[in-house]
Each structure stands twice: as C-alpha cells, then as structure tokens.
Amino acid sequence: MLSKRIIACLDVRDGCVVKGVNFEGLRSAGDPAELAIRYNQEGIDEVVILDVTATIEKRKALADTIHAVAQHIFLPLCVGGGIRDEQHAEAAIEAGADKVSLNTAAVTNPELITALARRYGSQAVIVAIDAKRDGDRFKIYVRSGQQSTGRDAVEWATEAADRGAGEILLTSIDCDGTKSGFDCPLTATVSEAVSIPVIASGGAGTFDHFVKVFAVGKADAALAASIFHYSEHAVADLKAHLTQAGIPVRT
Amino acid sequence: MIALIDYRAGNLTSVRKALTHLGASYVTPTSPDELETCSGVIVPGVGNFRATEALDGDWTPAIQRAVEHSVPLLGICLGLQWLFSGSDEAPGLPGLGTMSGTCALIKNPNQPEDGAGPFKVPHVGWNSLHLRRPSWLLEGLQDGDQVYFTHSFAAPVTTDCVASTSYGIEFASVVERDHIAGVQFHPEKSGDVGLTILRNFLARVGTSARRATNAL
Numbered sequence: 001m002l003s004k005r006i007i008a009c010l011d012v013r014d015g016c017v018v019k020g021v022n023f024e025g026l027r028s029a030g031d032p033a034e035l036a037i038r039y040n041q042e043g044i045d046e047v048v049i050l051d052v053t054a055t056i057e058k059r060k061a062l063a064d065t066i067h068a069v070a071q072h073i074f075l076p077l078c079v080g081g082g083i084r085d086e087q088h089a090e091a092a093i094e095a096g097a098d099k100v101s102l103n104t105a106a107v108t109n110p111e112l113i114t115a116l117a118r119r120y121g122s123q124a125v126i127v128a129i130d131a132k133r134d135g136d137r138f139k140i141y142v143r144s145g146q147q148s149t150g151r152d153a154v155e156w157a158t159e160a161a162d163r164g165a166g167e168i169l170l171t172s173i174d175c176d177g178t179k180s181g182f183d184c185p186l187t188a189t190v191s192e193a194v195s196i197p198v199i200a201s202g203g204a205g206t207f208d209h210f211v212k213v214f215a216v217g218k219a220d221a222a223l224a225a226s227i228f229h230y231s232e233h234a235v236a237d238l239k240a241h242l243t244q245a246g247i248p249v250r251t
Numbered sequence: 252m253i254a255l256i257d258y259r260a261g262n263l264t265s266v267r268k269a270l271t272h273l274g275a276s277y278v279t280p281t282s283p284d285e286l287e288t289c290s291g292v293i294v295p296g297v298g299n300f301r302a303t304e305a306l307d308g309d310w311t312p313a314i315q316r317a318v319e320h321s322v323p324l325l326g327i328c329l330g331l332q333w334l335f336s337g338s339d340e341a342p343g344l345p346g347l348g349t350m351s352g353t354c355a356l357i358k359n360p361n362q363p364e365d366g367a368g369p370f371k372v373p374h375v376g377w378n379s380l381h382l383r384r385p386s387w388l389l390e391g392l393q394d395g396d397q398v399y400f401t402h403s404f405a406a407p408v409t410t411d412c413v414a415s416t417s418y419g420i421e422f423a424s425v426v427e428r429d430h431i432a433g434v435q436f437h438p439e440k441s442g443d444v445g446l447t448i449l450r451n452f453l454a455r456v457g458t459s460a461r462r463a464t465n466a467l
Contacts, residue, residue: 002418003377003397040442045377045399074269076399076440093262098440121261121298123373123401166401167375195369197376220371250377250397 003250004214005045005221006238007199008228010035010069012081013053015061017229030229033068039228040073042235045250047073048101048169048223051081052144059088063095070096080128080169085109089116093124101169103128104142107149107156110163117164126199127160128169129153131186138186145173153186154193161194168194169223172202179205179227187217199223207241214247253277253456254289256314258305260296260329269439269446275453283313290463291456292317296329300338300354300404303329303346311347318349321463323430323455325388331426331433332406340404349431352407359419373403374418378436380425386413388432389425390451398424398434398441405435430459 010017010032017030036047049069051062066079079092080101089100106113106127116125130145131138131153138153157168170190172183182200191198197220200213204224213219228234242249253270257263257279270277277293280286292314296302306314318324326334333346338354359370377397382389405422408415414425416435424435432452438445 001379002374005376070265070268071272074265074272074440074442074446076437094264096264096268098262098265123297123375124262166373192369195371196373197371220376 001248003045003248004219004242005199006210006235006242006249007046007048007221007223008035008039008044008235009048009050009201009223009225011050011052011225012062012065013051015065018052032065033072035229036069037072039235040075042233043239043251044075044228044235046076046078046221048078048080049097050101051079053082059091063091066092066095066097078126080126085112086115086119089120093120099124099126099166101126101128103130106160106165107140107142107151110159113160113163113165117166122164122166122196125165126167126169127157127165128171129157129160129190130171130173131183131190132173133183133186138189141173145171145176154189157190157194157198161196165196167197167199167220169199169201175203176201178203181205181209182213182217182219182222184213184217187213187219191218191220197221207238210238210242211245211247214242215245252289253291253293253453254286254317255279256292256294256306256310258296258302258310260298260302260305263295265437265439266293266295266327269449273446273450273453283309286313286317289317290322290460291452292322292324293327293452294324294330294333295327296333297401298329300329300332300340300344300346303333304341304344306333307344314347318431321430321459323452323459324432325452326433327439328402328435328437331423331435332404334426334431334433335406338404349428350406350409350411350426350433352409354404354406357403357405357419357422361419370419373401374405375401377441378416378418378424380414380416381421382414384413386425386427386432387455388427388434388448388451389414391447392444396444398436398438398444400424400436402435406433430455 200219416424
C-alpha cells in the first residue's frame with residue numbers, strides 16, 4: 001500500500017534553519033545538514049528546503065545549503081522560495097534538489113510550470129499554494145502570503161495540475177504557525193479536485209493533527225517544521241502514532 | 252568503471268551522488284564506443300518513454316553488445332521500462348526488448364465510486380516491495396521494505412519479475428534476468444534500502460569484472 005508521507009520543512013535564511021509564526025518573528029533552530037541527517041535517522045520520508053529570504057545575493061548561499069544537505073541524505077529533496085525562472089530552478093536542481101517548488105512565479109508566469117515539467121518531468125515540479133478562507137471558498141495569496149490575488153484555490157490547483165505540476169504543496173495561511181491543526185476542509189477540497197498528490201501544510205501542533213489531515217483532509221502527505229525541530233524523536237514517535245491510528249506510513 | 256548513460260531524461264545528480272557515496276567509479280560516456288571498456292551500465296531516467304528515442308541509433312546496439320559480454324545492466328525508473336518491448340506512452344517506439352511485455356498506464360480497476368477521492372496518478376511516494384523469488388539485486392532486503400516511486404506507467408508482472416508492488420494494480424517494481432536488472436523506483440532516493448540495492452549492483456559489477464579478467 002502507498003504510504004502517507006511525512007515531510008520535514010527546513011525554513012532556511014542565510015544558511016541557518018529558522019521557523020516563522022504566521023510568516024513573521026523568526027528564531028534560529030540550527031544547521032540544515034545536521035537537522036536533515038537527524039530526520040533521516042528518525043525515518044523522515046522527504047525534506048523540503050524553503051529559502052525564506054530568497055534575495056539574489058543569497059542564491060549562492062542557498063546552493064551551498066542544498067549541496068550540504070544532499071550530500072548526506074538519500075531521500076527526495078525539494079527546494080522552494082524565490083524560484084522565479086528556469087535559471088533559478090536549474091541552479092537548485094544542479095545543486096542536488098530533486099524537485100523545485102514554485103509559488104509566486106507560478107501565478108505570475110504559469111508557463112514556467114510547463115517549461116520546467118517539459119525539461120525535468122512533472123515529478124520535479126511542485127506548485128505551492130498559500131490559501132486563506134474567504135466565506136465558503138479559499139483564495140490564494142502570493143509574496144509570502146502578503147498579497148491577495150483574488151483567485152480561487154481549487155481552480156488554481158486544477159490549472160496548475162493541467163499545466164504539468166506533479167504535486168501541490170498546500171499551505172493554510174489561517175492555520176500556519178498556530179499549532180491548532182491542519183486546515184482539513186481546505187485540504188480535502190483541493191485533494192478531491194486534482195488527480196495529483198496534495199501535501200498539507202500549516203498548523204501541525206500534535207500527532208493527532210496528522211491523523212486528522214490524512215483521515216479527514218484526504219492529504220497524500222503532510223509537511224511540518226517546528227514540531228520536528230524542537231523535540232527529540234518526533235518523527236519516529238509520530239510514525240508510531242499514525243501506525244496505531246491505522247494510517248499507512250513507512251516505518 | 253560504470254557507464255551512467257545520460258540521454259537527457261531527467262537529472263542525474265542524485266544517482267551520481269549515491270554512486271560517489273558508495274565509492275563507485277563512473278563515467279557519463281559521450282560516445283557509445285566508450286561502453287566497450289565499462290564493467291557495468293546504468294540506464295537511469297524519468298519522464299516520458301519518448302525520451303528513450305535518444306538511445307536509438309548507436310547507443311542501443313552498444314548497450315546490447317555490453318550485455319552480451321555479461322556486463323551487468325541496471326535500468327532505473329524509465330530505464331526499467333526501456334528493458335521491455337515498449338510502452339503505451341510512446342506507441343511504436345521500441346525498448347531494448349530483453350523483457351517481454353509492454354508498459355501501460357497505471358489504473359485502478361476497483362476505484363470506488365465515492366469517498367476515496369480520485370485515484371491519483373502519478374504514483375508518488377513510498378510503497379512496499381513484495382519479494383517474489385531470490386534475487387542478487389535484492390540480497391539483504393526484507394519482504395515489505397519500502398522504496399520511493401514517482402511514475403505513471405508501469406511494467407507487467409512476468410517471469411522476470413522478482414518483486415512487485417501494489418497500486419491499483421500489481422506491477423513489476425523489480426525485474427531481473429541473469430545480469431540484467433531494472434527497478435521502477437528510485438534507489439538513489441530510497442534511503443538505506445535503496446543504497447543496499449545499489450551496493451548489490453556494484454558487487455555484481457565487481458564479480459563480473461573479475462571473472463572477465465580471469466578468463467583473459
């Protein structure tokens with residue numbers, strides 16, 4: 001049976017792992033390669049490096065970070081944050097990323113999804129969507145959740161899949177950093193609308209939140225950062241908890 | 252020396268990284284003639300079967316010759332599919348044809364009408380290997396060990412299948428005939444289980460090379 005994936009996100013700034021609360025107020029949590037090695041030993045299924053500053057001058061630092069992490073772990077590695085064009089994607093992939101995650105650039109230049117899918121295959125292209133509840137629907141935001149686009153999240157996810165995205169990384173702006181649980185209605189709505197895997201993100205605070213996002217939110221994978229960063233054995237303990245709850249995971 | 256064939260079907264960085272980690276020497280040949288001095292061949296690749304068209308011409312016969320000289324061959328992902336006669340993904344385009352059968356789009360014949368959401372293709376993520384018979388490539392693995400897949404088309408279960416995986420259908424996740432083998436998943440991204448498989452391939456390459464030297 002296909003396992004539900006547990007993905008650790010490393011929010012990286014200037015080569016160090018940080019974690020924001022509602023995208024603000026970052027605090028340091030360590031060396032990316034060191035953390036990735038620990039997660040690998042604990043049984044993490046995949047790692048995402050998210051460059052949270054992503055300025056042009058810092059591109060070289062990011063490539064060094066990707067390279068350092070990729071040397072030590074033999075797991076799928078995704079890189080996102082500030083990937084605006086094919087050159088940025090190429091630099092990340094050359095440094096050792098298996099997948100790149102596009103957010104703002106996918107919205108402003110959707111042809112980039114198709115161009116990268118043609119060049120590297122759909123499996124290498126993740127479209128990241130930051131969504132916020134608006135009445136009965138969900139609207140997407142860009143530029144680190146700062147700018148509203150007025151676009152509907154389900155429509156955009158469907159379009160991204162049609163254009164060649166291999167997976168959707170879906171972050172709930174309402175839940176991100178709150179530790180109050182994933183946004184299950186958002187995740188289920190998008191997951192049922194597309195035929196590509198959906199990774200739920202934002203709001204993980206307890207192990208039961210993961211059970212719920214798989215069982216109720218119909219997520220194919222769940223991503224978190226701080227829940228793994230600040231406690232020992234969290235990945236292994238989470239997987240034991242999921243197994244007990246009847247959720248198939250790799251152990 | 253292992254020949255890692257680059258036919259522009261995806262990025263080879265992670266395969267290179269894993270081989271380096273395991274201490275293997277490898278080259279990415281720029282001409283098919285270079286295969287004559289290689290002791291092992293790896294055909295990686297992701298994406299559309301159409302990409303294997305780049306192997307037509309001089310590469311396929313060169314790989315064929317290496318295989319006839321008992322050089323171990325490992326196909327990874329698209330490289331496994333290429334070992335078969337062809338794929339529905341690119342009708343009319345032949346594969347190497349070592350394994351009989353054609354690769355087809357993954358389907359779920361028992362898709363429930365409601366409640367489960369869509370049956371998702373591509374098949375992305377970690378899934379189990381059902382070991383079907385002894386295999387040099389899978390030496391040291393346990394039944395149920397999980398590996399990382401990302402693909403939409405899959406090979407049929409035939410007598411060459413040494414491990415199968417279930418996703419909608421049961422498909423061949425590892426095939427093996429003598430010194431020719433293929434894996435549908437990515438051993439270079441499958442943690443310790445994947446590294447064990449690559450190590451087994453390197454061991455087979457070492458044994459074959461020694462045998463060839465002794466025969467001279």
